[in-house]
Amino acid sequence: MRNNGAVDSDLSRSVTVLGSTGSIGTQALDVIDRNPGRFGVTALAAGGGRVDLLIEQAVRTGAKTVAVADAAAVPALKEALPGVTVLGGPEGVAEVAAVESDVVLNGITGALGLTSTLAALEAGRTLALANKESLIIGGPLVKRLAKPGQLLPVDSEHSALQQSLWAAAPPGSGYDPEVVRRLVVTASGGPFRGRTRSELADVTPEMAMAHPTWSMGPVITINSATLVNKGLEVIEAHLLFDIGFDRIEVVVHPQSIIHSMVEFVDGSTIAQASPPDMRLPIALALGHPGRVAGAAPAVDWTRAHTWTFEPLDDEAFPAVALARHVGAEGGTAPAVYNAANEVCVEAFQQGRLSFLGIVDTVAKVVERHVTTPATSVDEVLAADAWARSTAKGMF
Template identity: 50%
Template sequence: MIRKVAVFGATGSIGTSALDVIARHPDRLRASVLAAGSNVAALVALCVTHRPDHAVIADAALLDALASALRDASLDTTPHAGMPALDALARDAAACDTVVAAIVGAAGLDSTLAALRAGKRVLLANKESLVLAGALMMQAAHDAGATIVPIDSEHNAIHQCLPADGDCSGVARIILTASGGPFRGRSRLSLADVTPAQAVAHPKWSMGPKISVDSATLMNKGLELIEAHHLFAMPVERLDVLVHPQSLVHSFVEFIDGSTLAQLGLPDMRTALAVGLGYPDRIASGVTGLDLLQHGRLDFEAPDTDAFPCLALARGALAAGGTAPALLNAANEVAVSAFLQGHLRFLAIPTLVEHVLGTLPAAHAASLAVLRDADARARHVATQAIETGAVH
C-alpha cells in the first residue's frame, strides 16, 4: 500500500527535504497534501512536480490566487486556505495517513494535534508544539494510537538508539549534541554587535531563519531538552547536552549497564525523514554514508551557558513545569522575530526571555486553553518590553 503523506510547511527546508525523499519512493510514498504559509508561487511549483490531491495556503486571503494558479497549471489539485482547512485535512483519513509537521512556531500546534487525535503517523519537526503543550500532545497520541517519529536530528537519533518497544527502564541518561552554532567559542562580550545575517549563517545545517537564530543562542538545544522530556518520558536531571562541532554524532543514549549508543551520520535532514517515512523499514534517503577517515576527528565540549544563557533558561523552565515552557517559547519567538527585524540586539534575546519568565509566574497547565492564554500573555509582555525599551 502506498503511504499518503501530508507535508505541512512544504516550502521550507524540512518540507523540501521530505519531498525529496518521497519522490525517491513512488512505489511506497506519495505526497497527497501540500501546505504552505503565504508563498502561492512556491506552493504551486511543488504541486506541478508532486501532483497532490490537496494544496493549502495558510493565509485565507490567498485562496483565489491559489485556485487561479492551480487552474493555470492545469492541475486537478483541490485548493484550500486557512488554518481550519489544514486541521480538517490533518484529520481526514482519505486525505493522508502520515503528516510531516514542519510548520514553524506555535502556529503548527493545532494541525499537529488534529493529526495525533486522528491516530495518524506524525513526523514531528515542529518543536514548539511539544514545548508549548507536550503533555497534552503525548496524551493525545496515546489515546488515539498515533505514532510520533521525531524528525529533529537529535531526537531521531535517540529514537533509533532506544529499544523498539519504547521501554526506557534501562536508560540512565540521554545526551543531546549541539553544534555550538556560528558563535561557538566566542565570549558573551564579543556577541554584542552580532547581526541577523551572521546569526543565520549556520556552519553545518541548512535551516530557516528562526531555527538558525535559536541554534546561535543555544535556545534550540534548550527547546530540544523539553522535547526529549516529553518524547521519552525522561526527567530533567537525566537529560544532558554536549557541544559537538562536527555535527556527525547526533545524540547519545547511556544505559544503566554502562553501554552508550550513538547515532552518526552526515548533517542532512533527509536521513531522519527517511527513518520516519519508512519506519520500521529502512529506505534510501539520498544521503551518502559517513566516511570517518575523511572527517578525521570527533570533538566534544561542555556548553558555555555564560555566553549562551538560553540553554539554562530552558532547563529552568522545564524544571519549573506547568506553563513555564510555554512562556519561554512564546517570549523567544517574539525575541527572535524582533532580532531578525533589527528591533532587538542579539544579546537581548535571552534578556527578554528572562524578563517574561520573571514577570509571569508559572501556573498549572491544566488545559490547552490555559497554555494558549500563557502563550498570549507572554507575547504581550515581551512585545511591551521591546516597545517601551525596557529590553532593547
C-alpha cells in the same frame, strides 16, 4: 515498535506534508520524489508566503487537497489548481492535517503547528513531528492524545536518540527507561562557539545567520546561534522519552556527525552518526519501521575523521539552563519561553534588540509569568499571547 533496519522498498505510503514550502517540507518532498514507488502525496499545506512554489508542488505531486494559512492566497490557488480542494486560514491547515493519509509530516514553523499536531493525532494519523513547538507549548495535550508509536520525531537529535534506544531494545519490545543513565543531546555550538558573553555583545543578524554546518530557516538558525533551539530540544527530549531533566545533558560537538547519544546504566553509550542532512531523519520517520535506501549520504569511512566534544558554556549561552527551568516547571511555562523567544528573534532581525537581549528578555518574561496547567489549547494560546505582548513591551 522497534525499527529492525529493514528496507521496505515495495511499500506504498500516502503522506500529507504541512509546511511544504519551508526547509523541512521541501526536503521531505525531495525524499518522496526520489522514491515514487514508496511514497505518494495526499495533501499539502503552507503559510502562504511562497504561493508559486506551493502551486508547483501541488502540480508535481498530484496532491488532491491544499491548504494555506494566509486566506488571501486562496483565490490564486483555486485559479491555478482546478480540481484540487483548497482550504484557507489556520483552521484549513488543521483540517488538512486530519485528511486520510498514512503519515502526516508537520514541518510548520512556530506555535501555529500545535493545532495541526492535535488534529493529526486525534484523527489517528502517524505523525512525523518536525514542529518542536507542538510539544514545547502543548506537551500535556499532545501526550494525552498520542498513542504508542503514533509520534515519530524528525529533529535530527531526537531521531538519533530514538534510533539509539531502538538499537538497545530487545526485538519486539520497547525500551526500559530504567536502563538509561542519561540522554546526551549534541549541539554544534553554532557560529559563536568558544566566544565569551562579552564577545557576543556586537553580534549582528547576518553573523547569527552564518551557521557552520546546517542550512535552515532564519528563526531556527538564530535559535541555534543563541542555543535556544537546544533548550527547546531538551524539553522535547524529556517529553518524548519520559526521561527526567537531571538525566538529559547537552554536549557541544562542532562537527555535527554524532547527532545524539544514549548512555546506559552499565556504562555503554550508543550514538547515531551521519553527515548533517535532514533528509535522513525525515526519511526514517516517513518510512518507519523500515529505512529508505539512499535517503542521505553516509559517513565516508575511507577518510580520517576527528570528532570533538566540549561542555556547554552556560554563562555565554544561558538558554539551555533557562529551558531546563521552564521545562521542570511545566504547564504554560514552556509556551511562554517559546513565544517570548519568537518575538525577540524577530526584534533582533529588525535591529530593535541585541543578540544578548534575546535570551535576557525571554528570561524576564518567564520570571513575570504565573504558570498554570496547560489543560486546553485556549489556555496554551492565552499564555502564548501574554508572552508575546509582554516581550514586545520590553524593547
